[in-house]
Amino acid sequence: MEKAGLVVMEARARNFYLVPYLLWIVLFVVAPILLIVYYSFFNVEGEFTLSNYEKFFTPVYLRMTLSSFWYAFLITFFSLLVAYPTAYLLTRTKHKGLWLLLIILPSWINLLLKAYAFIGLFGTYGFVNAVLELTGIGTKQLLFTDFSFVFVSVYIFIPFMVLPIFNALEKMNPTLVYAARDLGASAWTTFRRVIFPLTLDGVKAGCMAVFIPALSLFMITRLIAGNRVITLGTAIEQHFLVTQDWGMGATIAVFLIIAMALLMLLTGNRKRGLIDIAKK
Amino acid sequence: MSGLVRTFLLVFIVAFGLMYAVAALNSSEGYSGGNTLTIYNWGDYIDPELIKQFEKESGIKVIYQTFDSNEAMMTKIKQGGTTFDVAVPSEYAISKMKEDDLLLKIDHGKLPNLKHIDPDFMNLSFDPDNAYSVPYFWGTVGIIYNPKMVGDLTFDSWEDLWDESLRNNIFLLDGAREVMGMGLNSLGYSLNDTIQEHLQEALAKLSELTPNVKAIVGDEIKMLIANEEAAAGLVWSGDASEIMDQNEDLDYVVPQEGSNLWFDNMVIPKTASNLEGAHAFINFMLDPEVAAQNTEYVGYSTPNKEALALLPEDISGDERFYPDKELTDRLEVYDNLGPRMLSHYNELFLEFKMHRK
Missing domain, CATH: 3.40.190.10 (Periplasmic binding protein-like II)
Incomplete structure (x- = not known):
């Protein structure tokens, strides 16, 4: 009798704990998305229309979408390239906490400040060019190039890639690695067949955490890329702040949301597939 | 965890304490409700010394806020919330704000210094007879x-x-x-x-x-x-x-x-709560000496012909800016x-x- 009562109470408590979360989700996730969808059906004069969606399928916006995805891909790819070895090394160091802190530390500094710092570093008469000059390579244009845009973005996103990979590596049972080595797997095979598949979830979480915000980057496109890189984020910013064409801005946002949802679905499926392969 | 909670609580208590202290100090100096003036201007677009001077002369406490685009400014005024008493939009924004009914008429009787403005900058197409706006810079x-x-x-x-x-x-x-x-x-x-x-x-x-x-x-x-x-x-x-x-x-x-x-003019938005103060401030900024000092600080071209006469020749005679x-x-x-x-x-x-x- 007593036990049953406890279970009911527990269930009730659980429901009760759900309230803040549900409230949060409804107020700050569901409602804004619905609002965005609602706004996307109005043109700049406030009339109900589908013309925003038509406009999205013109070459201007399609090319912008393509370039957004391309740069987001580059940023994610290079972040992963740097972050995976870093995370791996981190799990092997003595003072993990300290090293991790040092990697996360830059994310405590405001993004704009970091961007401005890079303007100084990458400028024609900046530090990097001074070094290039000294080493005999000579001054190069760094600012307002694809290189600097991807570099700075990778720099900003690295902590978001390192953390989930680090966690996945930490959670991995080290005896599996020993077993693989005992059974004669080379270091590369161990990595390819054991470590990487087991940390794939971390890699995916990291890629999501980088790719999705990278799709809608906007301030850096102006400060570092000098508007030579135009992403959907730039267009949204312009429509909301300059043209006041909230409908078009919202429409682009709707497409971004759809793209992200699709992406998550796709990677979610592939995850199951890959783990199955690993099991075999 | 409880350490963290305690730290946050402490921060909140200190923050509220300070807020209360500021409010108490303001009211003890006579700065409250009706005696403040909220100015909404572009960033770095006024000599801060002049705000102090205006506060001293008029006894009105100035709250100074800035924007970085006409559009951002219009959005904020449209939303209401803050009682902006004076704003400084550009000409096309003024005609848009007029259309959207966001501006109040300006009482020229309260602006004796308006006579110092060069007639060339008055009565322009975006605001006939300057019913809603007074030139600030161009x-x-x-x-x-x-x-x-x-x-x-x-x-x-x-x-x-x-x-x-x-x-x-x-x-x-x-x-x-x-x-x-x-x-x-x-x-x-x-x-x-x-x-x-x-x-x-x-x-x-x-x-x-x-x-x-x-x-x-x-x-x-x-x-x-x-x-x-x-x-x-x-x-x-x-x-x-x-x-x-x-x-x-x-x-x-x-x-x-x-x-x-282009022109940036001073206007009184619909949100204004201190009309007397707003007119006093606009009149103050039209004063030739004040306008001259402001021009030297800001570096834009002044529409105030008396102020221009007070400025050194290397500014007023510069054909690039005049x-x-x-x-x-x-x-x-x-x-x-x-x-x-x-x-x-x-x-x-x-x-x-x-x-x-």
């Missing part, structure tokens, strides 16, 4: 350049920006109206042109400029050009004077084909093109930005 859009870096180019014509020697060596201001306007002007069209073929022609012309454009940037343009990151740039005259203060080698010119002439009638006649003020056309301008501008080298 200026042009033109080219700032570094004579050491551009060879023989003088930029008397927009065409010079297209010169092959300037490959990857110019900056543009990140503004749809400014850049599209430049494209239209360089073809001899009006910068308020709304004819589709002309706009497309301007876009085609601008895309030829792409190889020369190093970047399209915002306020950073001042720092970048002062640091000689590029040889030339499309800028506002006021920004140009600021840049030239930092780097004396530079020069500013308004091309002969014509360009934009161009003669012959040039100003060729300049155009932005019309309020309506949201649809503005949106179209922005789309063309986006298209221009997307051209790859």
Whole structure:
């Protein structure tokens, strides 16, 4: 009798704990998305229309979408390239906490400040060019190039890639690695067949955490890329702040949301597939 | 965990304590409700000393807030919430705000200093009889350049920006109206042109400029050009004077084909709660000595002819910032093109930005 009562109470408590979360989700996730969808059906004069969606399928916006995805891909790819070895090394160091802190530390500094710092570093008469000059390579244009845009973005996103990979590596049972080595797997095979598949979830979480915000980057496109890189984020910013064409801005946002949802679905499926392969 | 909670609690308690202390101090000095004036202006667009002087003379406490674009300012005023008493929009924004019924009429009887304003800057198309606005500063859009870096180019014509020697060596201001306007002007069209073929022609012309454009940037343009990151740039005259203060080698010119002439005027938005104070402040800013001091600080061109007379010759006689009638006649003020056309301008501008080298 007593036990049953406890279970009911527990269930009730659980429901009760759900309230803040549900409230949060409804107020700050569901409602804004619905609002965005609602706004996307109005043109700049406030009339109900589908013309925003038509406009999205013109070459201007399609090319912008393509370039957004391309740069987001580059940023994610290079972040992963740097972050995976870093995370791996981190799990092997003595003072993990300290090293991790040092990697996360830059994310405590405001993004704009970091961007401005890079303007100084990458400028024609900046530090990097001074070094290039000294080493005999000579001054190069760094600012307002694809290189600097991807570099700075990778720099900003690295902590978001390192953390989930680090966690996945930490959670991995080290005896599996020993077993693989005992059974004669080379270091590369161990990595390819054991470590990487087991940390794939971390890699995916990291890629999501980088790719999705990278799709809608906007301030850096102006400060570092000098508007030579135009992403959907730039267009949204312009429509909301300059043209006041909230409908078009919202429409682009709707497409971004759809793209992200699709992406998550796709990677979610592939995850199951890959783990199955690993099991075999 | 409890340590964390305790820390947060402490921060909250200290913050609320300080807020209370500030409120208590303000009311003990007579700064409360009816005795404050909220001013909404562009960043770095007034000599802070003048605000102090106004507070001392009038006994009104000034709350000073800034914005970085007309659009952001209009959105905030439309939303209400803050009781802005005085704002400083540009001309096309004034006509839009008038349309949207966001402005209050200005009582000229309370502005004895209005007589100091040059009649040339009164009664303009965006605000007939200055019913809603009073001139604050004005200026042009033109080219700032570094004579050491551009060879023989003088930029008397927009065409010079297209010169092959300037490959990857110019900056543009990140503004749809400014850049599209430049494209239209360089073809001899009006910068308020709304004819589709002309706009497309301007876009085609601008895309030829792409190889020369190093970047399209915002306020950073001042720092970048002062640091000689590029040889030339499309800028506002006021920004140009600021840049030239930092780097004396530079020069500013308004091309002969014509360009934009703009005005920033003081207005009293619908949100105002202290009308007496707002008029007092506007009148204060129109005082010749105050306006002269402000002009020296801000660096834009003053519409106040008495103030101009007080300024040293090297400012008031500078033809780059106080161009003669012959040039100003060729300049155009932005019309309020309506949201649809503005949106179209922005789309063309986006298209221009997307051209790859």
